[in-house]
Amino acid sequence: MSMAIIANPVSGRGRGVKIAEQTKQILLTKKIDFELLFTQYPGQAIDLAYNASTKHETIVALGGDGTIREVLEGAWQSESTLGIIPSGTGNDYARGLRIPRKTNAAIETLLANNSVPFDVCLKNKLVFGVLSSIGFPVDVIQHVNDNRQGFWKGQLAFLTSVISTVRHLKSYPVRITIDGQVFEKEVIGLFAMNMPYGGGGMMFTPGASYNDGVMRLLTIDTVSKLDLSITLPKVYFGKHTSHHAVSILAGKEIKVESDPLAIMLDGDVFPPLSFNAKIIPGATRIIVPKSPVA
Numbered sequence: 001m002s003m004a005i006i007a008n009p010v011s012g013r014g015r016g017v018k019i020a021e022q023t024k025q026i027l028l029t030k031k032i033d034f035e036l037l038f039t040q041y042p043g044q045a046i047d048l049a050y051n052a053s054t055k056h057e058t059i060v061a062l063g064g065d066g067t068i069r070e071v072l073e074g075a076w077q078s079e080s081t082l083g084i085i086p087s088g089t090g091n092d093y094a095r096g097l098r099i100p101r102k103t104n105a106a107i108e109t110l111l112a113n114n115s116v117p118f119d120v121c122l123k124n125k126l127v128f129g130v131l132s133s134i135g136f137p138v139d140v141i142q143h144v145n146d147n148r149q150g151f152w153k154g155q156l157a158f159l160t161s162v163i164s165t166v167r168h169l170k171s172y173p174v175r176i177t178i179d180g181q182v183f184e185k186e187v188i189g190l191f192a193m194n195m196p197y198g199g200g201g202m203m204f205t206p207g208a209s210y211n212d213g214v215m216r217l218l219t220i221d222t223v224s225k226l227d228l229s230i231t232l233p234k235v236y237f238g239k240h241t242s243h244h245a246v247s248i249l250a251g252k253e254i255k256v257e258s259d260p261l262a263i264m265l266d267g268d269v270f271p272p273l274s275f276n277a278k279i280i281p282g283a284t285r286i287i288v289p290k291s292p293v294a
Contacts, residue, residue, distance in 0.1 A: 001113060002033045003083065004052035006045050006071050008063030009038050012087045016063055019087040019103050023062065026107050039067065042268075049074025056080060058287070060110060064088020065130060069266035073127035076120050076284040083110045083287045089200065090267055092130050096195030096210060097288050114290045117211050117282035121194050124276055128265040129210070131198045132277055134256065135172055135189035136220070136228075138264045139165040140199065166229055171222040174258040178217055178251040188228070191218040192254050192277045196238070205248055206238035213281035214250040221245040253278045 007020040020036060027034050035056065039045050049059050049071040060083040061071035068084055075082060085106045086094035093099070100106050121128045133141075171186045191198065193205040193216040205216035223231070223245045234240045241248060253276075260272035 001058060001111070002056045003058040003060055003110070004035045004037060004048075004056040005060040005062050005085070006037050006039065006048045006052065006067070008045065008067040008087070011063035011067055012089060016087045019085065020062055022103050023085060023107060026104070030111070032111070039063075042066075043070065045070035046074040050078075053078035053080040058083050058110070058113075060085060062087055065090050065093050065267040068093045069128055069130075069268065072120065072129050072284070076127060081113075081115045081285045081287060082118070085110070088267075090198075092195065092197045092200065092267070095197045095201060096130065097286065099288060109289050110287055112290060113287060115285040115287050118284050118286040119194060119211055119213060120280045120283035121192065121215060122278050122280065123192075123263070123265060124273060126265055126270070126273075128194070130193070130195050130266045131204070131264075132192045132266075132275070133190060133198070133264045134258070134261045134275060135187060136165070136169060137189045137191065137199065138262050138269055139168065141264050141267060142262070142269050166225050169225050169228065172258055172261065174256050176217070176219070176257075177253075177255040178249055179253055181249075181251075185219065186222045187219050188222060189220045190256060192216075193218060194279070199235075202232075202235040203238035204235060206241065207248075210286075211282065213279065214252055215254060215277065215279050217247075217249045217251060217254055219247045221247070 009017045037048050045067055052059050053075040059075045059080045061068040062085040084099050086101050094101055123132045171188050173186050175184045191204055193208045195210050196203050196206055196208045198204050204218050208216045231240055256275035263270045263273050
């Protein structure tokens with residue numbers, strides 16, 4: 001196996017450097033053919049992955065969900081297989097794919113080389129593998145990203161960001177088209193999901209799967225701040241889906257028309273863009289455990 005490891009040194013509050021060094025030593029000991037490449041600025045992983053995919057069988061993203069998204073974008077149209085060593089804050093790719101979050105176990109998963117088809121989602125020309133979102137969830141993620149050096153980390157970082165942003169809750173009128181079906185509503189948030197989890201372990205769409213050929217569209221209608229605060233903890237267990245303000249639909253193409261809103265893709269926030277998402281079933285392959293690991 002020949003692999004390129006594209007590592008984000010600042011992922012997980014700097015844990016990316018330590019995990020990259022640990023990975024390097026393990027692979028040297030096992031005499032694996034590999035190349036270790038560090039990103040230096042946002043977006044660079046796309047080019048690194050694209051170039052590496054012409055030389056290596058496996059392209060490994062070592063970082064958080066944003067780094068993995070960039071590596072996916074750079075390599076998904078190549079013959080290379082994608083691998084993951086999680087070192088981020090949310091780690092929802094790893095969670096949704098059942099990839100171990102302990103470095104040694106993640107490396108053993110890579111070396112076992114058990115690859116499966118993976119559906120790739122396109123949002124205009126951008127790629128995502130976990131979720132695309134607008135509204136309240138984007139405010140939460142922006143708060144998480146702006147406070148990476150804060151005291152809280154992991155799931156607690158997301159929870160504290162929810163508490164900090166819920167007081168500014170807004171609703172947005174949207175016109176949604178999903179596989180030709182059109183409806184209009186007011187929402188506080190909207191998610192196009194390719195896997196169950198987002199926001200560091202919130203099970204937004206329990207039935208979503210990375211290889212079933214459809215996205216799940218989750219919408220949250222206008223609710224009070226109190227109602228949202230009470231309901232959000234249930235999301236970690238997927239118990240929110242019966243709430244009157246929550247709707248989940250499945251589809252291959254989703255268009256959302258609204259006032260210009262910032263968009264979040266796999267944990268990274270982008271300036272306002274039109275929301276046109278579609279799924280390409282089995283577009284690439286990704287390495288997962290032979291026996292699922294929690």
